[in-house]
């Protein structure tokens with residue numbers, strides 16, 4: 001028998017080493033769980049068809065794809081149909097993940113500070129109450145009772161949630177320091193803030209709140225799609241413009257059926273028949289899908305970013321787009337809360353309503369998460385932000401250079417005058433790298449066109 005002799009000194013040493021190791025292990029921050037895993041462990045549904053049930057990623061398959069992406073990008077722009085879980089996934093869960101799992105302070109951007117009470121009481125608080133973090137809710141002070149005047153809610157883990165609106169008094173946010181910004185209803189803040197000296201939109205002002213954190217800042221924006229040129233669609237397209245794709249059961253192509261692929265309901269004689277006849281079809285081979293097919297295709301869904309494709313074998317090919325902004329969107333095909341029959345009935349009702357054009361735009365935005373053409377584009381009064389390109393809606397159209405400046409490499413300037421009875425709008429433009437820059441512009445009022453006649457008035461003005 002072999003006897004190992006251990007000196008008392010050695011034993012003492014190893015005990016000490018173990019103690020130190022134990023101490024160091026205690027000091028190590030707890031391992032952070034990935035967002036999807038965290039959500040399934042901690043969240044219980046507070047309302048809806050799965051009330052009181054544990055949150056599961058496979059009920060709405062887009063949620064797995066979305067939660068896997070959140071936090072991986074510096075900016076996240078997220079949109080989907082109304083009532084499809086957008087605010088729950090992209091607003092409430094994100095707030096909770098950062099407050100409780102990552103133990104970080106969070107700034108929440110809303111269009112109007114008076115909305116904070118509703119957002120808290122109807123959106124955020126019920127989910128926290130049902131979760132394993134209910135004990136962290138404040139027992140006194142802001143957020144402990146009702147009340148609409150909410151600005152800062154401090155939780156028992158020491159972390160705070162600060163509500164901020166943009167465009168209001170800058171003082172309300174002067175002391176805010178957090179690297180996490182989560183904004184809801186962004187398209188309501190897509191206008192130049194009145195308080196802004198630099199012509200910033202309200203969203204740009206909000207983004208400024210986390211600028212001090214540089215590349216460490218992380219931002220989330222969640223909204224319905226409104227128009228093509230408004231924040232959500234513009235940023236979605238300018239970001240990764242990611243699409244959820246599904247493998248067609250018939251042709252194996254990876255497809256993403258949209259509104260035009262819901263067919264058959266148009267010729268129905270009534271709403272009921274529309275529901276019976278409506279079917280999604282494959283954008284590639286035209287085969288009809290049943291609701292079972294739709295469910296199955298959603299369960300095997302994949303996410304591709306702009307410029308990427310999926311091979312028939314299910315491999316994503318192509319490099320990631322060079323952007324820091326995730327643009328994530330789902331549409332009615334992915335919204336499994338709505339049956340194909342229900343979608344078809346609603347399409348028929350809209351098309352046969354008293355104001356089909358208005359109803360059509362509402363369907364486009366609310367059910368399909370697609371933008372309406374901007375009906376206000378031509379009505380927007382000419383202003384310096386638009387012409388200089390600093391207005392977000394016109395970003396990229398002009399270069400934003402100082403008025404009157406012409407870049408060195410320009411050979412040709414084009415001047416034009418747009419004549420109308422009462423106004424002559426003129427502009428001088430150049431073109432650099434196929435991009436038009438407005439160098440200078442202006443308006444002449446014609447004089448007395450009703451008296452001297454239009455032609456004379458225009459001639460005199462020129």
Ligand SMILES: [Zn+2]
Pocket residue numbers: 248249250251252253282283284285286287
């Ligand atoms: Zn197909």
